[in-house]
Amino acid sequence: AQSVAQPEDQVNVAEGNPLTVKCTYSVSGNPYLFWYVQYPNRGLQFLLKYITGDNLVKGSYGFEAEFNKSQTSFHLKKPSALVSDSALYFCAVRDGYNFNKFYFGSGTKLNVKP
Amino acid sequence: DAGVIQSPRHEVTEMGQEVTLRCKPISGHDYLFWYRQTMMRGLELLIYFNNNVPIDDSGMPEDRFSAKMPNASFSTLKIQPSEPRDSAVYFCASSLQGGHTEAFFGQGTRLTVV
Numbered sequence: 671a672q673s674v675a676q677p678e679d680q681v682n683v684a685e686g687n688p689l690t691v692k693c694t695y696s697v698s699g700n701p702y703l704f705w706y707v708q709y710p711n712r713g714l715q716f717l718l719k720y721i722t723g724d725n726l727v728k729g730s731y732g733f734e735a736e737f738n739k740s741q742t743s744f745h746l747k748k749p750s751a752l753v754s755d756s757a758l759y760f761c762a763v764r765d766g767y768n769f770n771k772f773y774f775g776s777g778t779k780l781n782v783k784p
Numbered sequence: 785d786a787g788v789i790q791s792p793r794h795e796v797t798e799m800g801q802e803v804t805l806r807c808k809p810i811s812g813h814d815y816l817f818w819y820r821q822t823m824m825r826g827l828e829l830l831i832y833f834n835n836n837v838p839i840d841d842s843g844m845p846e847d848r849f850s851a852k853m854p855n856a857s858f859s860t861l862k863i864q865p866s867e868p869r870d871s872a873v874y875f876c877a878s879s880l881q882g883g884h885t886e887a888f889f890g891q892g893t894r895l896t897v898v
Contacts, residue, residue, distance in 0.1 A: 770815060
């Protein structure tokens with residue numbers, strides 16, 4: 671079965687501290703992995719993706735993610751969190767057979783305290 | 785481009801009524817997706833189109849749900865008759881090349897069936 675897991679419903683960090691939002695996946699074939707952010711009453715916005723190449727992917731707003739094939743993980747990171755980063759974050763993986771279908775994780779609420 | 789545009793933003797209807805949700809994708813995008821977001825089930829893909837043709841509707845929950853894309857700039861998702869359990873936020877998204885590229889989401893339609 672193909673799936674995405676975000677083990678933490680919520681992550682709390684202090685402003686200025688590094689943050690990590692975890693994601694693990696299960697998919698057939700080579701994984702295509704994405705991170706999206708959702709602000710209240712808004713649609714999802716693309717942050718970054720891993721298709722191939724360097725395991726460390728850099729994206730929007732200073733976010734980056736590290737692809738780890740052996741651990742089947744794609745954790746989202748940022749060296750220094752901002753209060754404005756507080757939002758809901760979704761990891762997504764492309765279906766290994768139907769290349770236009772994506773499976774989304776359940777989402778992780780990031781709270782950055784001043 | 786104004787992005788993916790959905791209407792209405794909010795819809796409250798009585799059980800048994802027909803509901804039609806509308807979406808205008810980004811010009812030039814060949815793929816259009818309809819998602820449903822609920823607390824219990826997260827983000828689920830309902831159906832997607834490629835070049836106006838429905839490709840995979842396996843996520844459509846019941847025959848009460850139908851979707852059309854009469855041209856490249858317009859799609860509808862219809863629920864007839866509506867039921868309280870259909871209450872959710874419905875997102876439309878479009879992408880340039882399906883699974884190879886990120887999706888751009890609309891702001892969603894919050895549907896409440898009473």
